[in-house]
Amino acid sequence: MTVKTTGIVLGQTPLSSRDRKLTLLTSDLGLIDVIAKGQKGGKNRYAAATEVLAYSEFCLFRGKTFYIVDAADLENNFFGLRQDLTALSLAGYFCELCRFVLPTAENGGDCLRLLLNTLYLLEQKKRSPAFLKAVFELRLLTLCGFAPDTGFCAFCGEEEGDGWYFLPAEGQLCCARCGTTLDGETLKMPLSPSIRTAITHITTVPDRRVFSFRLSPQGEAQLGLAAEAFALYHLGGRFPALDFYKTMAEPPASLPNLRKVPTNDTSQICQNPGTGQDPAPAG
Ligand SMILES: [Zn+2]
Incomplete structure (x- = not known):
């Protein structure tokens, strides 16, 4: 089962030379951890979309414990x-x-x-x-x-004052x-x-x-x-x-x-x- 959402990478932890665990703030699922798996040879297909501060559209596959990145399409990496x-x-x-x-x-x-x-x-x-x-x-x-x-004084109820x-x-x-x-x-x-x-x-x-x-x-x-x-x-x-x-x-x-x-x-x-x-x- 896959789910589509947009999200920004708040943090990442290397799990191996190829795989990374990402913490995403998403539009639909709140805060979630996902796994971005790398390819043989060490290169990660989604390297640009999995950097901290990268904002992407994600297609996520629901694994046993974590979501797994099935596809990621970078929209903004806040390069500036x-x-x-x-x-x-x-x-x-x-x-x-x-x-x-x-x-x-x-x-x-x-x-x-x-x-x-x-x-x-x-x-x-x-x-x-x-x-x-x-x-x-x-x-x-x-x-x-x-x-x-900030509507009034918590002690006397006064609303106006300098x-x-x-x-x-x-x-x-x-x-x-x-x-x-x-x-x-x-x-x-x-x-x-x-x-x-x-x-x-x-x-x-x-x-x-x-x-x-x-x-x-x-x-x-x-x-x-x-x-x-x-x-x-x-x-x-x-x-x-x-x-x-x-x-x-x-x-x-x-x-x-x-x-x-x-x-x-x-x-x-x-x-x-x-x-x-x-x-x-x-x-
Ligand atoms: Zn008061």
Whole structure:
């Protein structure tokens, strides 16, 4: 019995000089392991389609334990990412996150679309690595059922205000007034109204609009701190590719002071009206 699906290679392990085990994120089957068998003489027919980050249409044969690649037709190998070590290391982190959250047949297609669109924007340099990292972290967790709640203060219910804290462990907001009553143990991160709007946008809009806004470098830095803290707290994993990316990426120009609630700053976010998302390799 064979099944057709599209998917991207998140990782590969050599099983012998000829055969490889691939971890695929697919549109129909979620996260699966498949075997790509080589030919006599050591050459693998599907070498191009079985590289990490290769996106292909696969025809899979169901074996006893694993699917076996029956045919693979390469659609995009994100060649441009391989020329840029910072972008490549960030792409590696995205792959690690996708493997960690174990996408299912239900949400695998959405996770795959998010990954493909993010890689496309990264490869084409249409958004900064810092922007794409934060959007990817927050949106991926949203697709897996972990969206932060940014509608109101978790303590007093206040919905409007100029100064906020983000509580990554709780995935909630806290207003400036309630923030003064929190004990020193609670991890809280200042959040300007514009970054609160950005988080709400990332976690609630339809897929095609996820990337359709822009931030200043300072805004990207603040969003990045909140997104990473939220993702790492809720996933609780170790991501070697993230450590590597951080050794490659330039530090943000000026990180906000973490202990001070910023004043109302609307310069950090501007909606990108009407244009929607940039064209991407898969819809
Ligand atoms: Zn409050």
